[in-house]
Amino acid sequence: MISKIYKFRSVNTNNLTALSSYHLWFSSLPDFNDPFEGEYAINETLSSEDEAFLIEKVTRISQGVDPDSNNYYNTLERLDVDPESDTLMTDLGIAFAKDDIHNLLKILHNSKCISFSAKTNQHDPLYENLLWAHYADGLRGYCLVFDYKKLSEYFYHSIKESIRPIQVSYQKKPKELLISNFIRSKSFHNDTDISYIQTLTETMATKSSSWSYENELRYIALKGQNVYTYPPECLKSIIIGEKMSEDQIKLLKKVALSVHPNISIKYATIEKNTYTIKIVNALHNKAISADAKSRAAE
DSSP states (O other), X not given: OOOEEEEEEOOOHHHHHHHHTTEEEOEEGGGSSOTTTTOEEEEOOOOHHHHHHHHHHHHHHHTTOOTTXXXXXXXXXXXXXXXXXXXXXXXXXXXXXXXXHHHHHHHHTTSEEEEEEEEOSSOOGGGOHHHHHHHSTTTTSEEEEEEHHHHHHHHHHHOSSOEEEEEOEEESSOEEEEXXXXXXXXXXXXXXXXXXXXXXXGGGGEEEGGGGGGOEEEEEETTOOSEEEOOGGGEEEEEEETTSOHHHHXXXXXXXXXXXXXXXXXXXXXXXXXXXXXXXXXXXXXXXXHHHHHHHXX
C-alpha cells in the first residue's frame, strides 16, 4: 500500500520556481533517462481457434476489395505481407492487428508523465543512496514528500482531463502484448475497450529490473499538457541533503516557507562509518548556522 511519494530534486531556478508556484512538470517518454523507455514486444502466437477467428474477420474486411488493384498491393507492401504466401489471410490479419496496436500505442505514448518514488510497506526509497545520487545531486539537492492519496484524489476529481497513477512494473523483458488478446478485444473492432487500453498503457510503466530500487509510480496525463498545479496541502515535507551549501539551504527554506509556512523540513545525512542514509531534524553544523545568519540579517 502506498502512503507517500517522493520527488527528488537538484537546486536550480526551474525547480525552485515550481516549488514556489505549486507546479509539477510532466515530460514526454523520450525525455526520460531510461533508453528502453516504452519498449514492448508483440507475441504473434495463435491457437487454431484464434487463427480461424482472425481469418473470418479479415475475410469480411476484404470483401469487395479488388485483389488486382494498386490499393490492395500498396496495402500489402505497407504491412510487409507477401501476396504469394500460402497463409496470406492469417499473415494479413496479424499485420492488421500489429498495425492497429502500433497506432494505439503511438497515441498513448504521446501522453505526458511525471515520475515519483513510492513508499510502500515493503520499501522506502527515501533511504536509497542511488536516488539521492542520481536525482538530488549527490545529497546536494532535496526531496519533496507528497501525500499520495491527496494528490491522486485531486488529479482524479479536480482536473478536467484524465490523469491517473500507475505503478511501474519491473521485469527482465519488455511488456509482452499478445495478438490473441487484441483480436478478441473491442479495440480490434474499432470500438473503445478500456481494459485493453489499460494493457497498452502498461507499456509506459514497465521497466528493466535494474531500476527496481526506484519503486517508481507515474502519473499519466493523456491530453499531453506539461504543467499542472497541485494544492499546497498535498506537499507534506521537504528533506534537504546534508551536502547542500549553506546559501542554498537558506534560499530553499526561504522559498519553501514563503508558500508553505507550516511545512516540515528535515535533513538527509550519512550515518557515520556506514553507507546508510538517515533522516534527522537538524544539521547542527550547517542548518542551524544558516538559520542563525538569517535571523541576524532580519
